[in-house]
Amino acid sequence: VIxxxxxxxxxxxxxxxxxxxxxxxxxxxxxAATLLGAGRAARDQQTYxxxxxxxxxxxxxxxxxxxxxxxxxxxxxxxxxxxxxAALAVGQSDVYPSYLKITARNLDSxxxxxxxxxxxxxxxxxxxxxFVVLFLYPLLIFAVSFDLTATERDRGTLRMVLxxxxxxxxxxxxxxxARGLLxxxxxxxxxxxxxRIPFGAEFGVWTIAVLAYGLIWHGLALIxxxxxxxxxxxxxxxxxxxxxxxxxxxxxxxLLIAVRYPMPSRVEAAVQARAxxxxxxxxxxxxxxxxxxxxxxxxxxxxDGMRQFALLQAARDRQVADRLERVEAAFDAQxxxxxxxxxxxxxxxxxxxxxxxxxxxxxxxxxxxxHFRAAASGFQREWQNYFEPRVLDAATLTGxxxxxxxxxxxxxxxxAAAVRRLAPSIAGMIVAxxxxxxxxxxxxRRYEL
Amino acid sequence: xxxxxxxxxxxxxDGRFRWAAALLFVLLVAALAGGIQHQSEIARQHADAQRAExxxxxxxxxxxxxxxxxxxxxxxxxxxxxxxxxxxxxxxLGVFVFLEAHKQQLARHRPIEDASPTRRLxxxxxxxxxxxxxxxxxxxxxxxSFAGERDQGTLRPLLAxxxxxxxxxxxxxxxxxxxxxxxxxxxxxxxGVLLYLSAPADPDAPIxxxxxxxxxxxxxxxxxxxGLGLTVSARARSQATALVVLLALWFVNAFVMPxxxxxxxxAVTPSPSAIEFAAAIEDETDTWPNWDQRVDAxxxxxxxxxxxxxxxxxxxxxxxxxxxxxxxTALYDRHFDALFDDYxxxxxxxxxxxxxxxxxxxxxxxxxxxxxxxxxxxRFAAAAAGYRxxxxxxxxxxxxxxxRLNTFDxxxxxxxxxxxxxxxxxxxxxxxxxxxxxxxxxxxxxxLAGVSIAAVWGVTSMRxxx
Numbered sequence: 001v002i003x004x005x006x007x008x009x010x011x012x013x014x015x016x017x018x019x020x021x022x023x024x025x026x027x028x029x030x031x032a033a034t035l036l037g038a039g040r041a042a043r044d045q046q047t048y049x050x051x052x053x054x055x056x057x058x059x060x061x062x063x064x065x066x067x068x069x070x071x072x073x074x075x076x077x078x079x080x081x082x083x084x085x086a087a088l089a090v091g092q093s094d095v096y097p098s099y100l101k102i103t104a105r106n107l108d109s110x111x112x113x114x115x116x117x118x119x120x121x122x123x124x125x126x127x128x129x130x131f132v133v134l135f136l137y138p139l140l141i142f143a144v145s146f147d148l149t150a151t152e153r154d155r156g157t158l159r160m161v162l163x164x165x166x167x168x169x170x171x172x173x174x175x176x177x178a179r180g181l182l183x184x185x186x187x188x189x190x191x192x193x194x195x196r197i198p199f200g201a202e203f204g205v206w207t208i209a210v211l212a213y214g215l216i217w218h219g220l221a222l223i224x225x226x227x228x229x230x231x232x233x234x235x236x237x238x239x240x241x242x243x244x245x246x247x248x249x250x251x252x253x254x255l256l257i258a259v260r261y262p263m264p265s266r267v268e269a270a271v272q273a274r275a276x277x278x279x280x281x282x283x284x285x286x287x288x289x290x291x292x293x294x295x296x297x298x299x300x301x302x303x304d305g306m307r308q309f310a311l312l313q314a315a316r317d318r319q320v321a322d323r324l325e326r327v328e329a330a331f332d333a334q335x336x337x338x339x340x341x342x343x344x345x346x347x348x349x350x351x352x353x354x355x356x357x358x359x360x361x362x363x364x365x366x367x368x369x370x371h372f373r374a375a376a377s378g379f380q381r382e383w384q385n386y387f388e389p390r391v392l393d394a395a396t397l398t399g400x401x402x403x404x405x406x407x408x409x410x411x412x413x414x415x416a417a418a419v420r421r422l423a424p425s426i427a428g429m430i431v432a433x434x435x436x437x438x439x440x441x442x443x444x445r446r447y448e449l
Numbered sequence: 450x451x452x453x454x455x456x457x458x459x460x461x462x463d464g465r466f467r468w469a470a471a472l473l474f475v476l477l478v479a480a481l482a483g484g485i486q487h488q489s490e491i492a493r494q495h496a497d498a499q500r501a502e503x504x505x506x507x508x509x510x511x512x513x514x515x516x517x518x519x520x521x522x523x524x525x526x527x528x529x530x531x532x533x534x535x536x537x538x539x540x541x542l543g544v545f546v547f548l549e550a551h552k553q554q555l556a557r558h559r560p561i562e563d564a565s566p567t568r569r570l571x572x573x574x575x576x577x578x579x580x581x582x583x584x585x586x587x588x589x590x591x592x593x594s595f596a597g598e599r600d601q602g603t604l605r606p607l608l609a610x611x612x613x614x615x616x617x618x619x620x621x622x623x624x625x626x627x628x629x630x631x632x633x634x635x636x637x638x639x640x641g642v643l644l645y646l647s648a649p650a651d652p653d654a655p656i657x658x659x660x661x662x663x664x665x666x667x668x669x670x671x672x673x674x675x676g677l678g679l680t681v682s683a684r685a686r687s688q689a690t691a692l693v694v695l696l697a698l699w700f701v702n703a704f705v706m707p708x709x710x711x712x713x714x715x716a717v718t719p720s721p722s723a724i725e726f727a728a729a730i731e732d733e734t735d736t737w738p739n740w741d742q743r744v745d746a747x748x749x750x751x752x753x754x755x756x757x758x759x760x761x762x763x764x765x766x767x768x769x770x771x772x773x774x775x776x777x778t779a780l781y782d783r784h785f786d787a788l789f790d791d792y793x794x795x796x797x798x799x800x801x802x803x804x805x806x807x808x809x810x811x812x813x814x815x816x817x818x819x820x821x822x823x824x825x826x827x828r829f830a831a832a833a834a835g836y837r838x839x840x841x842x843x844x845x846x847x848x849x850x851x852x853r854l855n856t857f858d859x860x861x862x863x864x865x866x867x868x869x870x871x872x873x874x875x876x877x878x879x880x881x882x883x884x885x886x887x888x889x890x891x892x893x894x895x896x897l898a899g900v901s902i903a904a905v906w907g908v909t910s911m912r913x914x915x
Contacts, residue, residue, distance in 0.1 A: 036712055044722075051724055063735060079724070092566055095559065099724045113723045114562070118792045119541040119823055120799060121715065122561060124707035125569060134570075135704060232689065236465070239696070243585070248476065251573035255483045257565070258572065262490070266558035267498045267525055267544055274505055274523065282509055285516040289860075335563055342565050352567040359566055366566060 001166060005174025006181075013144070013178055022140050026183060029132045030190045037087035037128040038195040044082040044098070051079055051099070059405075065397045068310065070405075071104040071387035075111075078102050078376040078408040083363025085202050087195035089130035091364025094122060100376045102408065104387035106314070106321040129191045130358045133210050134351055135246055137187055138217040142238040144179050145221040147231040148172060149447070154230065159449050172222070172444055176437075180218055184211060201415035205422055206361040212429040213354040219436025220245075226443035249349045257342040264334040269327060276323045284316025306394035314392060350432065357425050360418060367421065371413045379408045452617065456624025460590060470632050473578065473586055477636040480575045481533070485647050488533035495525040495544070503871050511862040514844040515770065521549035522840060524833045524872050526556065529820035530656050533644065534663055535576035537821025540564070546830070548837040550774065553781035556830065575640065576815050579667040580808055581703045583633075584674040588695045590625040591678025595911060596688035605913045618679065618908045625675055637664065658879035662818040669897055670811040674699075676900030683907035702808035710809060714798035720791040730784050737776070743769045767848050774845060778838060785834070789827050796823050800888045807896040810889040817886040820876045824885045832874045840869050 013019045055077060062070060079099040086093065094117045101111040125131065149172065152158040162168055188207050197203055224237050291309055346352035359365035386406055390397065460466050502523045509520060525545045532539050543556025561568060571577065598604040607617070644660065678695055685691035721729065738746065747769045750756070756768075803809035816822035847865055883890060 047722055047724060051728070054728070077724070092569070095562055097723065113727060114557070114559075116555065116721075116723045116726060116788070118711070118714075118720065118795050119538040119559075119826065120796060121711045122541040122559075123538050124711045125571075127705065127708040127712060131704075131708070139700070235689075235692075240469075247571070248573070248582070250567060250570040251577060252476070252479070254568055254571065255480065255573040257568075258487055259483045262487070263560070263563040265491075265494050266560075266563070267491075267494045270523060270545060270558075271498045271501045271505075274502070278505065278509065281520065282512065285512060285519065289513050289516055339565055342567075346565065346567045349567075352570060355567055355570060356565075 002170050002173050002177065005166070005171055006177040009175045009178035010182070013182055019144055019182070022143050023182070023186070026132075026136065026140050027186050027190065029136055030129065030186055031194060033127050033129045033132045034087060034191045034194040036126070037090065040090065041082050041086040041195075044086065044093075048079055048081045048098075051077065055079075055407075059402065059407075062402060065399075065402065067387060067390040067393070067395045067397055070397060070402065071383070071391050075101050075103040076379075076383060076406075076408060077113075078372075078379055078410070080368075080372040080410045083202075083368060084198050084200070085206065085362040086364055087197060088128065088191060088206060089359050089362035089364050090126040090128050091130070091359035091362060092366055092369065093364040094126075096366065096369040100373065102376060102380045102383050104384045104391055106317040106384075129187075129195075130355070130362065133187060133213065133358065134355055137183065137210075137214060138246055138351075139242055141179070141183060141214060141217045142221055142235075142242055144183065145176075145218065145225065146235040146238050148175050148222070148225040150225065150229065150231040150234060153228075153447075153449055162449070168447060169441060169444060172225075172441070176218060176222065180214065184214055187214075201419055202361050202363065205419060205426070206358060209354060209357040209361060209422075209426055209429065212426060212433050213350065215433035216350050216429060216436060219433050219440055222437060222440030223443065226440055226447060228448055245349060246351045250346075250352050253345050253349055253352065257345055261338045261341045261345075263338050264331055269331045273324055273327045276327050277320045280316065280319040280323055284312075284319065287312050288316070303394055307392065310392050310394055314388070347428070350429065353425055353429060357422050357429070360422055367418070368413065372410060375410060376408065379406065382406045452612070452620030453623035453627060456594075456621065457627035460624070460628040466589070466628065469586055469589065470628065473582055474632045474636060476573060476582065477575060477578045477632075478639060480573045480578050481636070481640045481643060484533040484536070484574055485643050488528060488530070488536075489647050492528040492530075495528055498523070498545075499525050499527075499872065506869070507863055507866050509866070511860045513859055514847045514861055514865065515550065517861075517866065518550035518841055518844045521547055522836075522869075522872075523547055524836060526829055527874050527876075529825070529876055530644070530647075531659055531663065531819040532821050533647070534574070534640070534660075535815045535819035535821060536572070536574055537576075537816035537819055538823060538826065539821045540568070540572070542826050546833045548833065548840060550841065551777050553778070553785065553834065553837065555785075556826075556833075576812075576819070580670060580811055580815065583629075583667070583671055584699055584702075584808070586629070587625065587671055587674040588678050588692075588699055590628065591621075591675055592682055592685075592691040592695050593688045594621040594625065594679055594682045595908070596682045596685050596691045599912070599914065600688050602914070608913065614908045615905070618904060621679060622675055622904075625678070626671075629671075655878070659818045659820065659882070662879055662883065663815060666811050666814045666818065666893065669893055670807065673807050673893070673896050673900050676897070676904045680900060680903045680907040683904070683911040702806045706802065706806040706809055707812070710799045710802040710806075711795070713802060714795035717798050718791055718794040720788065720795065726784070726788060730780065733780055734777075737773075740769070740773075743773055747772070764849070767845075771845050771849060774841060778841070782834065785830070789830070792823055793827070797888070800886065800892075803889055803892045807893060810892040810896070813886050813889040814883075814893060817882045817889075818879060820882065822882075822886075825876065825882070828877065829874060833872075836872050843869050 058074070063074070064070065077099045078101075082093070082098075094115055096115060097113045098115055099113045101113060103111070149158055149168075152161070158168075158171075161171060188210060191197060192199065192203065220241055221238060224234050224241070227234075229237070288309070291305075291312055346356070356365065360367055383406055390401070502525070506522055509517070512520070523545050526542070528539075540560045542559055544558050544560065546556045547554055593600075595604065598607060608614070612620075641660070644656075677698065681694050681698075682688070682691045685694060744766055747765045751765055756764075799809070800813055803813065813822070817824065844865070847861060848859065
C-alpha cells in the first residue's frame with residue numbers, strides 16, 4: 001500500500017510548480033558546485049603531476065652533487081595528490097600543506113608548505129557539493145515538506161482519503177518516501193556523474209552520510225507536521241529550526257569553543273620554543289663562528305674542515321631539535337585535548353557532525369593531512385638514514401648514489417581505517433534520524449482531522 | 450505615524466517576535482562578550498610575547514652581527530581592538546612572522562589550522578549577528594507590511610481613509626524599525642561600554658571613528674533590508690511569495706554570494722598555490738652564483754681597483770654578503786608583492802560583485818573598519834618586511850664598518866642589539882581604511898538610495914487587491 005501511495009504522491013509532486021522550482025534550484029546548485037569542485041580538483045591534480053615530474057627531472061640533472069646541497073638545500077618535496085573525492089568538498093585542503101619539504105637535518109626536517117590562498121577565500125568558504133548538502137539540502141527538504149497534510153486537512157480532502165481503506169500512517173509514509181527520493185536522487189547521483197567521482201568505499205561512506213543527514217531533517221519536518229498546525233505556521237517553525245540547527249547553532253557552538261576551550265596559543269608556544277632553544281642556539285652559533293674564524297674562506301677549509309663543520313652543525317641542530325621537540329610535544333598534547341573537548345560540543349549540531357564525516361569521506365579533512373604528515377615523517381627518517389652519513393662525510397655523490405636515493409610516493413590510508421573511524425558518527429546520525437522519524441510517526445497518531 | 454505605532458504594537462504583542470527579538474539580543478550580547486573576552490586574551494598574549502621577544506633579543510649575549518641576523522626576530526601581529534566586533538580575516542591569517550637573514554616568510558600559524566574543521570561553518574560574532582541575523586529579523590517584520598494587508602483585504606479601506614501612499618510607506622517602515630530599537634539600542638550601548646572598558650588606552654589606535662563607522666555600516670545595511678522587504682512586500686502576489694522571495698535573497702546574500710564571488714575572483718586572477726609560489730622563488734635562486742663564485746667576483750672587482758685603497762681583502766666577503774643579502778631581499782619583496790597584488794586584484798573583483806549583493810559591500814566595509822581585512826594584513830606584512838630590512842641593515846653596516854680584517858670573529862653585544870629599535874606598528878586611520886574600500890562604500894550608499902526609490906515606486910504602483 002505504501003508503495004502505491006508513494007508512487008501516487010510522486011506523480012502529484014512532480015506536477016507541482018513549487019516542487020519543480022525546488023528541483024531546478026537543487027539541480028543547478030549541485031551541478032554548479034560539482035563543476036567548481038571538479039575544476040579545483042583538476043587544477044590540484046595538474047599541479048601534483050607537474051611537480052612530481054619536476055622532481056624526477058631535477059633528480060636526473062642535479063645542480064650539484066654535493067651531499068649537503070642535495071640532501072638539505074634542495075631536499076625532497078613530499079607531495080600529496082588530491083584525494084579521489086576532492087571534488088565533493090574543499091574542506092581543509094585550502095589550509096593544510098599539500099607538500100612538505102624533506103631534508104636530512106634534524107632541524108626543519110619537515111618544512112611546512114602551508115597552502116596559501118586569499119584569506120577572504122578561506123573566510124568565505126566554498127560553494128562545493130558539501131555546502132549544498134549541509135545547508136541547501138535541509139532547506140529544500142523543509143520547502144517540500146512543510147505541508148504534508150495541513151492543507152489537505154483544512155480542505156477536508158484528507159478525511160475523504162482516509163475514508164478509503166488506508167491508514168493515515170501509510171499515507172504520511174508514502175508522502176515522506178516520495179519527498180525523500182525526489183531530493184535524494186539528484187544530490188546523490190549527480191555529483192559522481194558530473195565530477196567523475198570513483199565509486200568506492202569512500203563514496204559509499206559519503207552517500208550514507210548524506211542520506212542519514214537528509215533523514216534527520218525529514219524527521220524534524222515530520223515532527224513539526226504532526227503537531228497539526230497550519231501550513232504557514234509549519235513553514236515558519238521549520239525555517240526557525242533550520243536557522244537554529246544549521247546556522248546559529250554551529251556559530252554559537254564555535255563561539256563557546258573559542259571562549260571555553262581555546263586552542264593553545266601558538267604565540268606563547270613560539271616564545272617558549274625560543275626560550276628553550278636559546279642556549280643551544282647561541283652556543284652552537286658561537287662554535288660555528290669559531291670554526292669560520294679559523295677557516296675564513298671556503299677555499300682553505302678542505303674536506304676535513306668541511307667534515308668538521310658538518311659535524312658541528314649537526315650537533316647544534318640535534319641539541320636545538322631535542323629541546324624543541326619537548327615544547328612541541330607539550331603543545332600538541334594540549335591541542336589534542338582541547339580538540340577532543342571541542343568535539344564533544346560539536347556533537348550537539350547535526351550539521352557539524354555531518355560536516356566532519358563528509359570532509360573525512362572526501363579526503364579533505366585534517367585526518368588525511370595527519371596521515372600524509374606521518375607518511376612524510378617516515379620518509380624523512382629514510383632520507384636522513386641515506387644522506388646523513390654522506391653529509392657528515394662532506395661527500396660528493398656519484399650519479400648512481402643519487403639515483404638510488406629514496407623517493408616519496410604517497411600511499412592512501414586504507415579505506416577500512418577511515419570507515420572504522422567514521423562508523424560511530426554515522427551510526428549516531430542514523431540513530432538520531434530513526435528516533436526523529438519514529439517520534440514523528442508516533443505523534444501522527446494523535447493527528448486531529 | 451498612527452500606522453507605525455499600530456504596526457509596532459502588533460509586532461510587540463506577537464509572542465514569536467518577542468522570542469526572536471530576545472534571542473537576537475542574547476546572541477548579540479553573547480557574541481560581544483565572547484568577542485571581547487577572546488580579543489583581549491589574544492591581545493594580551495601578543496603584547497606579552499612581543500615584550501618577551503624583545504628581552505630575548507637584547508639578552509642573547511655576545512655574538513657575531515651576522516649570526517645575530519640568523520638568530521632572527523619574531524614579530525607578532527598586534528590585535529586590533531575592534532576585532533572583537535568583527536574578527537574578519539584574523540582567524541585566517543598568520544599570527545607572527547619570523548624575520549631572519551637570507552629568507553623572508555609569510556606570517557605563520559593561522560588559527561584556523563589549529564581549530565577543528567567545524568570552525569569553517571562560521572563563528573558567532575557581533576558582525577555576523579548584525580549582517581546575517583538582523584536582516585532576517587527585518588525580513589520577518591516587513592514581508593507582510595503590504596502583502597499581508599492586501600491578503601486580508603484591508604489595504605484598499607486603509608487608502609480610502611485618506612492616508613497618502615507616501616505616509617503609508619513611511620508608517621510601515623517606521624513600524625518595522627521601531628520594534629527593533631528596544632533590542633539594538635541597549636545592545637549597542639552595552640557593546641560600546643564593554644569596548645570602552647576593555648580597549649587599551651593606546652593613543653596611536655583611535656577607535657572612536659572606526660566604531661562609529663561600523664555602527665553606520667550596520668544601520669545602513671539594516672535599512673537596505675527594510676527597503677528591500679517593503680518593496681518586495683508591495684509588489685509580491687501574496688505574503689507567502691514575498692516571504693519566499695526575501696528568504697531566497699537573504700540566503701543568496703549571506704551564504705551563496707561570498708564563495709561564488711571569491712570563485713569568480715580566482716577565475717579572473719589566478720593566484721599561485723604554495724608549491725608554485727615556492728618553486729618560482731627557487732627557480733630564480735637556482736640561477737644565482739653560489740657563495741664561492743660570489744666571493745670570487747667581488748675579489749676580481751677588488752683587484753680591478755673598484756674599492757677604496759683602505760679596503761682590506763678580507764672585507765671582500767662582507768661585500769659579497771651585503772650584496773647577496775640585498776639581492777635576496779629584492780627577490781622576496783618582488784615575489785611577495787606580486788602575490789599580494791594578486792590578492793588585491795581578487796579582493797577588488799570580490800568587491801565589484803557587491804553590486805549584486807549589498808551584504809558583500811557591508812561585509813567588506815565592516816572588516817576594513819575593524820582593521821581585519823586583507824589590506825590591513827598587507828600593511829602589517831609590509832611593516833614586518835621593512836623592520837627586517839632595518840634590522841639587517843643595522844647589523845650588516847656594523848660588519849662593514851668594523852674595519853676588521855676577519856669579520857667572523859667580530860663579536861658584538863647588547864649595545865648593538867639595542868640599536869635595532871623595537872617593532873612598532875600603528876593601524877591606519879579610519880579615513881584611510883575607507884578610501885581603500887571606497888567602492889564598497891559607494892555601492893552600499895547606492896543600494897540604500899536604490900531601495901528607497903524602489904520602495905516608493907513599489908508602493909505607488911502596487912495593486913490593492915490580491
